[in-house]
Structure formats: C-alpha cells, structure tokens
Amino acid sequence: MIISVASGKGGTGKTTVAVNLALSIKNVQFLDCDVEEPNAHLFLKPKMHSIKIATIPIPQVDESLCNYCGKCREICAYNAIAVFSDEDNKKGSVLIFPHLCHGCGGCKLFCPQNAISEVDKEIGVIEAGISRDIQFVHGKLNIGEIMSPPLIRQVKQYIYRSRNVIIDAPPGTSCPVIGSVKGSDFCILVTEPTPFGLHDLVLAVEVIEKMKIPFGVVINRSDIGDGGVDNFCRSKNIPILMRIPFDKDIAFLYSNGIPFVTEKKEYLQKFADMFEAIQALIGWRGGRMQ
C-alpha cells in the first residue's frame, strides 16, 4: 500500500512522521518527493547504490529543414518557442526557452517539415539506496530549475507496490503536492495546533478530499497552541491518528538528524499502532482491499 505524508504548511513535521513511521514498520520503501528540499536522507542516511540523471524532453530544431512557418510557436502552450521568419535578406531563426518547456511534445508532433526532434534536458537527479532494510529513493531538483512535477513523476516510477510505500511530500497545496500524493491509498496530514497550522490544514484537506484519498491527521507539538485543529477535525469527522507533544529532546534529536524513535522507543509501538489503524481505516488486509 502507498501512504503519503503531506501538510499544507511547511515545517510541521512531515519528514519526522514519515521517517519515524518507516522505522517502526516492516517491508518499507521510502520515497522523498520533496524534490526542491529533500531532507529524509539526512535522517535515514541511506547508502546510495544508484544515481540517475532525470531529464525532460525539450525540442531541438534542425534549421536546415525548418522554413520558419511558426506552427511550433502556435502549438506551444507555454510560450517556450519564438520563431522569426525570413525577412528581405535576413535568414529566419527559432529560439527555444528550455526553462519554460513542459515537454509535451506537441511542437515535434505537428511540425510540417519534421524539423523538430527531442533532446534530453537535465532537471535533477534521482538517487536510490538502502537504509537498514528500507529501500530509499529521492529526487533532487537542480538549482535554478522550476519544473518539479516531472521529477516527482520520475521518482514515483520507482514505486514497488508490494512494499509498504511511504511518500514524503512537499509542503503547499499546488502541483508538486498533488503529483506526490496522487495514487496513494492513504494520506497522513501533519499539522500543528496553531491558527497557521489550522488554516493550511483546511486547504490541504480540501485538496485531499478533491483527490478522493482517505486521510487522517497527526498533530505535532500538540501542546503548543490552541484547540482550533481539534475542533475542526471533530466537526469534519477526521480521525486524529497521533499526537506528538512538544519535547525539547525530540527537537534536539531532529536538529541532529536522528529519528526520535531510535531514542524514544515507546514511539515505535505508537507508530506501528498508527499504521495498523490506517490499514483498518481503509479496509486493507494482506495486500488487498476488502
């Protein structure tokens, strides 16, 4: 089954929950889909055994075939192509803006001259490794690159469904989050009980409901703040899966990249129980839905 961990607001403890859950159950594959700022490797310290360059296809124009008709520019929905036609004694030209290209392939498909081919443009890397018995994969977006969704899709191609797949998603509610969470059997939303946490939780709940994915909430630093998150969950009948009180020890372990279940063993059982509760919530029995 696939469980994703998301949040709306950043810094609420997605990676903490995802990593500690991974260490508390068996047969785990861990995917860090926060490709802009991947952090899970700092805690799981996987030994990487493979690295793959992630690319998107971008167009390349063979100007010996191009007649500067401008069809590609017309097709491109992202303004990633400019075409200057022949003028008097000046030869035309085609300009491609790779950072705007989504790699849809439309220009190549519709070029009447067959002058467009595709070349790979690097957007980041995907590293795979192993940490204890956890299979680990993460994507790392290159600096200055804006297209995280295609990299997230490529990380997700590594999903090995017979494992308990845990996906650490990026913060927010827009395309990178959706790309990460899509296809999950369950989503854990991590929040904190402050008005910021509540406001962003409400948005995240709307997104997950729209995606029709079953979900529950983990309240982190549960004793700092107010009762807003609790009231909201109660009024919407959202299961609260776990509460993690603020604890300077946990904060300190986190700051040093140590998953807190390795020091506070009582939480191993709490996370394992949460995993069972999730399975019960979605009616998951021995690898298939009932």
Place this chain on the structure above:
Amino acid sequence: MKQIVVISGKGGTGKTVLTASFASLAENKVMVDCDVDAADLHLLLKPEIRERYEFRSGVTAKINREVCKECGECLSVCRFEAISRDFVVDPISCEGCAVCSRVCPEGAIFMEENVSGEWYISDTKYGPLVHAKLGIAEENSGKLVTQVRQAARVIAEKYNMDYVIIDGPPGIGCPVIAALTGVDLALIVTEPTLSGMHDMGRVAQVSKHFGIPTKVIINKYDLNLKNSETIKEICKQADIEVVALLPFSRQVSESIVQGIPLVEFSKNGIAEDIAVLWERIK
C-alpha cells in the same frame, strides 16, 4: 524603494512571523504575501479586502463523450498521465498543452480556461497588503506570485513607498524564483537543524544564481548551539552575513494564537531582537 523578501528553503522556520513583525516595525511600506498556496500572513495582519481580482491561467482539456469514439489517439500523445483509460481527463494532472485536442480526429476535446485563484489588494492597520489565494489543487503559482508582486510594485511607486516587504514561499522552485526575481535583499530564515541547514544551502545557491544580495537569520538558534556555529561558519565561507540569532520562544506560537505580530505581542526577548534586526537591515 527597497524590496525585501523573506525566504527559507525549509518550511516552518518563521518567515511569516518575521514578515508580520517587519510590517509593524517598518514605515511607509506595502506588504506582499507570496506564499500563494498556503498564505498565512493575513492571519496576523487582519486585512480588509479593498479590491478583488480573478486569476486566470492556462487551460484544461475536456472530452465531449457524446462525440468521442474512444480511438485512443489522445491517450497515446498525453505525456502527463492526465487521460484515464475510460477517456476522462484528470484536471489536476492536465498541464493544458492542448496536444490531445489537436490530435483528436473527432474534434471531441476542447480546452477550457481555468480560473485558478484570486488576488486582493487590502487595507491593514500597517498599510496596504497584496495577497492571493490559489485555487485548490491549481498550478501556476509562480505566475500568481509574479502578479501580486507586480501589483505591489505599482502601489509602491504610486505612493512613493520606501519598502516592499515580501513573505516568500518555501522550497526553491517556480514560486520561490518568482518571489526572488529583482529584489534588493533576500533574508533567509533558517534553524539549527540538519534539514534547516541543508535547505538554507540550496536556497542560498538559488539567490546567488540570480545575483540577489542575501543575509541569513538563525531562528531558534539555542535549540542546537553547535549547529548554529556550523551555520555561521558555512555563511562566513559563502560570504553571507548572519544578521540575527533569534532564541526559541513560546511567545511565538502564543502571538500566532492571539493573531498579532510578535513585536506587538511582546516588547522584550525575541521581540526586542527582531526590532534590532529590522534596524540593521532596513
């Protein structure tokens, strides 16, 4: 006019709390919330919306099932896994390239314009605030960021404002780059955790890549003094000034619960440090 953006790489390090305090401390400024998919600044600044605008961006494919003959051409060209085997478009995955609608031999696919959010010009007791709400599960947050920044700039120029103060989004991707472009100063708020340090390093590379003067603030520095020293060392080597060390304080979440900027909630401790910080960077 000086444009200052507060960013962090990692989420939850204290961007909005700081920005709201600057809103209270700075004179003659316009505020901007560029964290358009999880905007929180309005929870502290309590804006009254004065002008409201639709944000339209991009298009989404729609299949007319009356006309569709299920030939599968669209499925074979879509690179975004946005069309299901029973020929329904998933609007969330569709990136609006329109290639499916162009190849459909029956003309059964049309493209619909998205209303993907709203943005506002509001009054607050601290001056004007430009903010936005990206529709649920919408894309193009970078474009919406550009839109609100543009509006803020127009206001700042019209009223001869001294500052545009921008609350940035987390991450290093599209909306962050849109929030950073052309500013006079990027303030990176980090925390002394491995994650905070790692993410600070990446976002600092982005601001360097775009040639933006950058300074660092270490928040909750006393949660791990050793890591705070490491951050100082990293910044020194990268020639980035560390302009403030702010302590961990329960006053921060208390001020959020009260819904007021930290520097108004309290006058001592971390609030005083933030006032000193503002004097240093303004």
